[in-house]
Amino acid sequence: MANKRSGGGLTGTQQAAKFLGVSVLSGAVLAGIALPAAGALGLAAKGTVEGFDEIPANLKTPPLSQRTTILDAEGGQIATVYSRDRTVVTLKDISPYMQKAIVAIEDARFYEHGAVDLKGVLRALNRNAQEGGVTQGASTLTQQYVKNVFVEEAGDDPDKVAQATQQTLGRKVRELKFAIQVEEELGKKKILENYLNITFFGQQAYGVEAAAKRYFSKSAKDLNLEESALLAGIVQSPSDFEPVNDAHQATLRRNVVLQRMADVKYVSQAEADAAKAKPITLKVSKPKNGCITAVDGAGFFCDYVRKTILNDPAFGKTEEERQKLWNLGGLTIRTTLDPRAQEAANEAATSHVNKDDKVAASVVQVEPGTGKILSMGQSRPYGLDQKKHETVLNLAVEKKMGGTTYGFQVGSTFKPITAAAALEKGITPAQSFSTGSKIQLPMSSFTNCSGSPAGSGIWDPQNETEDETGSWDMTSALGKSINTYFAKLEQMTGLCETVEMAKAMGYERGDGAKLGENPSITLGGEESTPLSMAATYATFANRGTYCTPIAVTSITAADGKSLQVPKSSCSQAMSERTADTINQMLKGVVEDGTGTRAGLSDRDNAGKTGTTNDRKDAWFVGYTPNLSTAVWVGDDVGEKASMYNITIGGQYYDKVCGGCLPGPIWKIAMTGALEASETPSFNHVDVPRGASDKEKDEEDEDKGKPGDSRGGDNGGGDGGQPFPGISFPPGFIGGADGGKTNGGGTNAGAGGRN
Structure with a gap:
């Protein structure tokens, strides 16, 4: 017509x-x-x-x-x-x-x-x-x-x-x-x-x-x-x-x-x-707009979706084009968020940490093999009301996606990456080292990827307590989180090989900068984010194949046409045998190592604790074959206070450790997310053992004195200014960087035993 x-x-x-x-x-x-x-x-x-x-x-x-x-x-x-x-x-x-x-x-x-x-x-x-x-x-x-x-x-x-x-x-x-x-x-x-x-x-x-x-x-x-x-x-x-x-x-x-x-x-x-003659009769409906209205505490995930549209060139070549697409709207965006996992993450994040505590908790979950982000939960609610302890700072992600300036130092959760690099080089899990509680290693014995020495002078990492001396193989060193062992293992494996393995597994800094090639990386000296850690550990769960994390699966425009969305990109980071071996060794961490309070009794699970210098950050990152979860607890305000003699979630801690606070949070998140799901098993391999005289169980992995968790005289978590160039109003519940890592000199160290 x-x-x-x-x-x-x-x-x-x-x-x-x-x-x-x-x-x-x-x-x-x-x-x-x-x-x-x-x-x-x-x-x-x-x-x-x-x-x-x-x-x-x-x-x-x-x-x-x-x-x-x-x-x-x-x-x-x-x-x-x-x-x-x-x-x-x-x-x-x-x-x-x-x-x-x-x-x-x-x-x-x-x-x-x-x-x-x-x-x-x-x-x-x-x-x-x-x-x-x-x-x-x-x-x-x-x-x-x-x-x-x-x-x-x-x-x-x-x-x-x-x-x-x-x-x-x-x-x-x-x-x-x-x-x-x-x-x-x-x-x-x-x-x-x-x-x-x-x-x-x-x-x-x-x-x-x-x-x-x-x-x-x-x-x-x-x-x-x-x-x-x-x-x-x-x-x-x-x-x-x-x-x-x-x-x-x-x-x-x-x-x-x-x-x-x-x-x-x-x-x-x-x-x-x-x-x-009729009076005006209104039935007003107030419009709900924005991620602040997101259901089930999914505000942080919602904002991550927004940032995905605004930052990914797939949605426009320029920032202006992507902003125009978002403002025009009319989109129906299907995401990866799993309602059950999100509910579990919210429950876990708030179960042991209150919104008005001095520190905050972040929980993020990724599906191995697909890269799908299933949940993002925080102890502080999403919003702008400081009096209600709300924040829009997403502690789980990198700076450009709404996160902190650098991310957070990851402590000993990095050690399995070093172990994977060693296995890929042909080093056996039976490799043993005998050390005192503190060792000295020439910086010149570590070679970066350009073929140059990592620095001059001496690096002197030390263990959590003075009595941690003796011999360990790779399994026992992971279970007890022995710093000196992994310093020597990195020396044997190669600094460049360790850094390259981290890259292959998706380990990224929160500020997007290139990973520093410093020996302290093996003890967690390079800051990262909970999302990056969850995706990195999902590589182990997926038998060595890393998949980039994604939050969006489809977008339909107002006219009914489908927009092209980026898919997860998967690549082999290590052999299946290496991943299977790491899985077996990390099972020991939750069975009789530093992560016993996180272990799940009804399915195969593995993980690693992490505590950074002066207990400023505490982690537990772990997984089953079908779910990877990272939990971080620390100061998000910017002061980077040490977690000694502190009350969190109504419970007093003389010193916070990766296994005693993030571990139980992880267990709640995993239990809820995996309820009624399948219970696949890891692929079993026999892991050769070497000489070790430290195979005793310890109920409390944190019996050391305050300050002993540093990796060197000037551990990597103490330098740097929080939020350089950014100021916040008094009392703002914002975020903090993990402390700027020292640049690789004589005393470049980081990480804690747990």
Whole structure:
């Protein structure tokens, strides 16, 4: 069915010439109305006809900003996000009363004239001349639609909005030019539909569907006569006529609309009078917008999804393009969030750490083999209210994704990476070292990836306690987290080989910087994030194959088309045999090592504790064949306080360790997430053992004195300024870096025993 064409089928140029009269009204008609008659005289028609047949496609079908809906993996709604609250609907889904009301009050001759209402122009010119100024306009509904398109394109840029709405001849010429073509291309019904979808109705509601939901909690198709008249009356001046803040003025304006509908015979006078007699009855629905409204404590994950769209070049080559896509909205984003895992992560994060504690907890879970991020939980709730101890700082992720400046030092959770590098080089798990509680190693014995010595002087790592002397093989050294063993193992394996293994497993710094090639990396000297650690350990669970973490599985645009989303990229980081061997050794950590309080009794599981210098960060990272979880506990405010003699979650700790606080949190998160799931087993291998005289069980892995957990004289966790270049208001519950790692000199050390 062809669209109705204005002007008897004339082209845009012919219509322009006809309406302009080429010489008579010239600038006055072009100005659309809002000029005094005297001001119209002498205006030339130069430049008003050229290019009239060139109409931008977005005026015919403008992309309107709408709500974006973020869904979990099962299709449940996490949150809705929008820059403008709008849901586009077709004309058949808009009440006939609403259609008649807007035409009656805004442009009663809409179906009779073309893009320009010449009678209206003459009437306005006459009134303006009588008043001696600009008192009346005659923009048609089509012209208003065109102006709204330009306003929509301007977005939230105040300069662009002012340019789109300024009362100038140039703007009116541009508006009229496109109005003529829109009439020809679209026809009346489509123009009316577009107009009702683009118009602002006050109270953050754009388009009639959002307005109907906002004021009456119903769809636009269900609006009755008086409700339609009320909404139509708002359009002229939303700040004056919206009923939430001024019901009296809204009522007066509504009745004007009703009378106008009766005057033009859209309703009878009796119907209009009956509607006028009714008081305004609102059923207001406050729109929920943004990740702050996310269900099930998924605010941090929701924000991570937002950051994914804004940072990934797959969604636009430039930052501006990606921001435009997000602001335009209308997307349906299906994510990897697992409702059960998210509930478990929230429960775990808050089970042992209160939101008003001096420290915070972060829990993140990744599925081995797919890279899917299943949950993100924190002990502090997502939000902006500092008095409620809320934060928008995502402790689980890197800086560019809304995380801390550097991330956090990972302590002894790095040691399995060194072990994997050693196995890949052919070093047997039976390799034993006999050491005292403190050793000295020449920095020149460590070679970086450029082939140069890692530094000069001596590196002197030490164990947790002075009595930790003797012989250990790889299994016992992992179980008891012996610093001196892993310093010597790294020396034998190679610093470069250790760093390259970390890279292959997805280990990344929180600030995105290149991993430092310092010997202290084996004791956790290079900061990382809980998400990176969960993905790294998932490599072990996946028998040596690392998969990049992902949060989005599909995106559907408002027009129903699917957008291409990045998939997880998987690569072999080590042999299956190496991964299987690490799994067997790390099972010992939870069975009779430093992580016994984290162990799961109903399925194969493995993991590693980690505690950094002066107990500023405590970790437990572990996994089953089908789930990898990282737990971090530490100071997120920026002071990097030591966790000695501290009360957390109502419980007193003389010293926090990886196994005694993050471990139990990990157990809760894993138990809840894996409830009713399959119980696959690790691939069993026989792990050769070597000489070890430290195979005794120890209930308390933290019997050392405060301060003994450092890796060297100047451990890697003590340097650096938290949040360089960033200031926070007093009491802000923000985040902290893990301390800037020392750069590889004589005393470059880090890590704690646990």
